Amino acid sequence: MAKIDNRPDSLANRITPSYREAALSSSAKPQRRTQAERSEAMRARLAAAAFETISQGGFNALRMRNVANAAGVSQGALMHHFPDKNMLVLAAVEQALELARHDSDASALAPDASPETVLRALIDDLHGFFFSDRFWVAIGITLEASRDQEFYPDVRRRVSGLRTPFYEGWQQRLVVAGWTEEQSRIMVRSAAAMVSGSAIRRFWAPSDELEAAVTDQWVNDWLARR
Structure with a gap:
């Protein structure tokens, strides 16, 4: 896959506004959040990591291990939210197009x-x-x-x-x-x-x-x- 010039350097910059807030809050000082909110924040973080992985290395780089490493979580945590690769692929394409929507x-x-x-x-x-x-x-x-x-x-x-x-x-x-x-x-x-x-x-x-x-x-x- 072609490399694109002028791309954001950090993972946080690749997360849509609502996803960015959720992802960043997952590593901030613990707050009183519901289980659903914590789960959504983690899914956002993993979706951003999947997008980042493909953006940097092409589709062939989309392996559970690579995405887990990019997100800074275990493979078990990743598979809890995305049990199979197809679910992760859909999350990555959603992340890409949500970013484009916010840019419009x-x-x-x-x-x-x-x-x-x-x-x-x-x-x-x-x-x-x-x-x-x-x-x-x-x-x-x-x-x-x-x-x-x-x-x-x-x-x-x-x-x-x-x-x-x-x-x-x-x-x-x-x-x-x-x-x-x-x-x-x-x-x-x-x-x-x-x-x-x-x-x-x-x-x-x-x-x-x-x-x-x-x-x-x-x-x-x-x-x-x-």
């Missing part, structure tokens, strides 16, 4: 943002996902799971369930900016295809001026159709 900023745009500003923000948001380890962890898990016909549908459903709200949120924002619902669906799909294609192309070629020109043409074409 569709709702952060001002209601009166210009149409071009909205389009550029969509491209930036997609770029932030497809050029990050969130994407490579998710795609690596999905590709590996495709070899298991019984497990693969579970992974597909989980990935779809976590990514669909992202696309729907941008579709709604484009409608607010003046495009039709049908146009908005096409725009989000085509933008995702364009940006993910650029991310994959980086395996054999660096970014160049043509990449920016393709983006500019996409933006200008959709501004003209509004």
Whole structure:
């Protein structure tokens, strides 16, 4: 799996806000928490460790021993919460896509943002996902799971369930900016295809001026159709 530049260095930085609070509290001064709260904190810590393990070493590095070491717990503690590898895989892909969801900023745009500003923000948001380890962890898990016909549908459903709200949120924002619902669906799909294609192309070629020109043409074409 490709290494991604500019990745956070610490495990805590890879945990979503709610998960980060839970994970950090598990190592802080003991507080009066319920068993359910302690269990949730540990699951969050282990999910973050699974994500970290795949991010650093690829899917083949996802072994119970490696995840337990990354989380600083025993294998027995890990298997108490995730009895088999498939459950851990689902936790890792959820962690990757939850991180991506928290990174998304569709709702952060001002209601009166210009149409071009909205389009550029969509491209930036997609770029932030497809050029990050969130994407490579998710795609690596999905590709590996495709070899298991019984497990693969579970992974597909989980990935779809976590990514669909992202696309729907941008579709709604484009409608607010003046495009039709049908146009908005096409725009989000085509933008995702364009940006993910650029991310994959980086395996054999660096970014160049043509990449920016393709983006500019996409933006200008959709501004003209509004």
